Amino acid sequence: MAQPRIIIVGAGFGGLAAAKALKNTPAEILLIDRANHHLFQPLLYQVATSVLTPSQIATPIRSIFRNQKNTTVVMGEVTGADKDQKCVFVSDADRQNVPIAYDYLILATGASHSYFGHNEFAEYAPGLKSLADAEAARNKILQAFELAEAEEDPARHRDLLTFILVGAGPTGVEMAGALAILVRTALKSDFRRIDPTSARIVLVDMAPKVLGPFSENLSKAAKQRLEKLGVEVRLGHGVDQIDAEGVVIAGERIPSKTVIWTAGVAPSPAGRWLSVETDRAGRVRIQKDLTVPGHPEIFVVGDTASLDQNGKPLPGVAQVAMQQGRYAGKLIHNRVEGNPPPSPFSYFDKGTMAVVGKGFAVLQSGKVQISGFGAWLTWAAVHLQFLATSSLRLSVFLQWVWTFVTGQRGDRLIVNHHGAELAKPAADAAIKPAFAGR
Ligand SMILES: Cc1cc2nc3c(=O)[nH]c(=O)nc-3n(C[C@H](O)[C@H](O)[C@H](O)COP(=O)(O)OP(=O)(O)OC[C@H]3O[C@@H](n4cnc5c(N)ncnc54)[C@H](O)[C@@H]3O)c2cc1C
DSSP states (O other): OOOOEEEEEOOSHHHHHHHHHTTTOSSEEEEEESSSEEEOGGGHHHHHTTSSOGGGSEEEHHHHTTTOTTEEEEEOEEEEEETTTTEEEEEOSSOSSEEEEOSEEEEOOOEEEEOTTOGGGGGTSOBOSSHHHHHHHHHHHHHHHHHHHHBSOHHHHHHHTEEEEEOOSHHHHHHHHHHHHHHHTTTTTSOSSSOGGGOEEEEEESSSSSSTTSOHHHHHHHHHHHHHTTEEEEESOOEEEEETTEEEETTEEEEOSEEEEOSEEEEOTHHHHHTOOBOTTSOEEOOTTSEETTEEEEEEOGGGEEOEETTEEOOSSHHHHHHHHHHHHHHHHHHHHTOOOOOOOOOOOOOEEEEOSTTOEEEEETTEEEEEHHHHHHHHHHHHHHSSSHHHHHHHHHHHHHHHHHOOOSOOOOOOTTSOGGGSOOSSTTOOBTTTTO
16 A cells, blocks of 8 residues: 655744654655755844854755655745645746645744734845845844945944844844844954944834743843843834834934844745634644644644644744644654554643843743853753754854854854945945045
8 A cells, every 4th residue: 555645844843843753654754845954043143143154053954864764855835735635836946836745734834024014124124034034134234344344434333333123032132132242252353443342232122021921030131131231122112114224213213224123923824825714823723633623634833833722822932843743743653553643732831041142041941030141051052952963063062162262253254145235336325435535
């Protein structure tokens, strides 16, 4: 009898865990992702702030499954699914919407940015979701210092060296802290006309506190730490406007050439592909066995799924995606083998952490709430443990030790994949190169 085919869409945290759980299943597994790498998103901000290189937080999916013979990796973009015909449609550079049939389907397609209905902000305030986003943010940040160094009018330095982060959740807080350390350490002695430590870093959120999901005490500790690092924290007002000149917050314009969006996320369009019930955010409502109602062969896991536990929706974090992916894999394995199903899915919350600058983190796990160096050590150990391969663990560990001891950063290259921006005439005519005419 032919083996069943299991299609997993997405090789992020959820998809990877599902595929690994199916290692010994007598089935044909197709793991489809639009990228050729698994990305460790929690460390994207470290690429954006020059601590790590892209290759230190991403691993080719193919190499992860080198020894898992029942799994074939396909690089392609899934554009839709037909749940009645039991197939997904896949496009790549050569072919469009090719149907591929499945017996079981796991959708683990994650989330993308949400600009809360202001998609026009995207042009001026890129988000942080992919390696390309992180490299683009790093380019933008480093380029701002280069432009300021070349600018002869000191009055313009302030605008060029104002960095605005919209969204004071874990990503915004971690990014603001890392940026503050970058200007104080690695960049401090490298410029002659500008003082990088004078950079203004503004973290904005309409919420009344930073790190929304954390307790009041930890949120306060994180805010105090940010302020100690010189970050201006502006809470209680969202951004009204973002354009080429900067942002407007509560009627006040803050000129800036570097605005980064670290606020909302929107789920992938999996709900639209399946035409099934979604929550208000657009995430697919799933049952306790992670399947879609009426379709015991379709599982949705991770950021693109919506499941309540103890009356509250599970958060969009890596642990949820991994535990759900593992569960979906196990359930399918049991079905294929004719074993009884596992008991309904239950998320085990191991805790939440966020780093604020060098050697300081906040950690919340059940009743345990700690902040400071101990929390930072725990954060570092946990993140190293969850990197995809041992070579990445070693490489990131050594880089962190080096950065901690010397203050030096791993990757401060401006790599422009779309042509040499700096070689073009300045987009803003007001910015005159200081060396013109000399
Ligand atoms: C900057 C940042 C920092 C974060 N920090 C933390 C943290 O500190 N701790 C924490 O627990 N969580 C953190 N998260 C959240 C965490 O990364 C997500 O919850 C987790 O990645 C969700 O896993 P997933 O498998 O659902 O989706 P993802 O890991 O996003 O994977 C989705 C995969 O699907 C692929 N894909 C999407 N659409 C398609 C398509 N149409 N066709 C083919 N492939 C497709 C993508 O390429 C991707 O590989 C962070 C997220 C970000 C962006």
